[in-house]
Amino acid sequence: MVSERGLEVLRVIVQDYVASREPVGSKSIVDRHSFGVSAATIRNDMALLEDEELISAPHTSSGRVPTDKGYRVFVDQLADVRPLTSAQRHAIETFLGQSADLDDVLARTVRLLSQLTNQVALVQYPSLATSRIRHIEIVQLTPSRVMSVLITDSGRVEQRLLDLSAPMPEDDLVGLRSRLNSVLVGLALPDAAAKLSALAEDYPADRRTLVSEVTTSLVEQVLANRQDKLVMAGAANLARTEQDFTGSIYPVLEAIEEQVTLLRLFGEMEVDAGGVSARIGRENEGFGLAETSVVTSGYSSSGGSIARLGVLGPTRMDYSNNMAAVRAVARYLSRLLDED
Structure with a gap:
């Protein structure tokens, strides 16, 4: 059983590792965060987190990194989905509000999402089948x-x-x-x-x-035109995070080109009470995306049909920011389409 302090240690490990891509050690945690306990106590907390398979040692150094399970606990219990700043909200409204038609607004949506999150952005067309x-x-x-x-x-x-x-x-x-x-x-x-x-x-x-x-x-x-389809932007962001993938990123690039696969993955994701959903690491193994995480939300068209938008990237991603961005863009897109 992980204590409250242990969960806070997990939180800062996730946040520091996402920010630096460097394994996080007990001394670093004590120096950077106000826990009010010794490095030895933090090491004990980290040992318990490792026993629970929430963190692991990538090599023989004293630092630890989150596991897929650790990211899952972070997303489910610890992630602070901060509201976007007024500047970010204004940028969304201005950029999407200039759209000429549905094709244009969805193309703008993925470009905007990829810029807000530095991930691959995906948006599903409203289903023409319905x-x-x-x-x-x-x-x-x-x-x-x-x-x-x-x-x-x-x-x-x-x-x-x-x-x-x-x-x-x-x-x-x-x-x-x-x-x-x-x-x-x-x-x-x-x-x-x-x-x-x-x-x-x-x-x-x-x-x-x-x-x-x-x-x-x-x-x-x-x-x-009855089949569902996706619009994608920001695939170049994967190249910038290539070190987060073992081996080559090409299998990931090949997987995201298969729209049927991504649409099936979207279809299996149910949004939570906060309006977002996340699939992390090995949860995506069946789709050839075991080293990636996917964050999605649903938006509705003026006809009432529901479709998905989201971002895809390495498991080492800023979940709090990405979840906030995906949720905000989905809500604004729904309002925009409802006005048309």
Whole structure:
């Protein structure tokens, strides 16, 4: 059983090791922190922490480093998730508030997160599998060329150009656009695809071919974008922390390129009462990320669907700062998307 002082010793070991990347010894703890006890007493506390497998000796020196289990206790019991400074909050609001559309806001989100945390930043698109149609626009560019615009309640805007086999009269196009919106708005994407597939059958034979060309393109547009995907930034930050990984960082780089793997990992992470979740070290072994930690939070789109954003880096990371940054960005992103 670890005492209260022992937990405080673990806290300063984690904080000092994260800051310096140097194993932490009892003399250093006494010199840097006000425990009011001797170095011998701190050594006893460290011995108990080592017995509990919360710290370990990387080599024969007197210093100790946190283990994955130690980081877990720190995150669950000791991490002080400090609120961001007013300057950091202002930076988030200013940078994300300049976004033009969903693609832009998510690209800005990962860039911002990677800068705030010095880690790899990841953000999941709102799931189109649960999205609904908000509006469909058909814009005539030339008599036989149109652009279809699909807008979902999650804020996603998808555009596609289509060359028709013959010119479509403007009145027919206006009527088709009205019909599409009256039939499809509010439908989930799978249901919208089914409706679109049968829509051309309701038109006279002389108009059916062109209508079918438009609806077939829209079906492809809907189905092609139902899969979940991630945006990532800051992979170069891994190179700056290469010493935190045994051997090469390339297996980690290869693992984070597999979006399916990362999406599965995100799906297994449940946020805690504070709105964040952390997976540490060997907890990620099944995903090829045993030497990394992942901190995530959920955000909601205007359509109500939940997606994840977070950061990934070595287990030696500033958990308190990263958890605060991830939580703050997720909350602001939810507010921003809800306004759209």
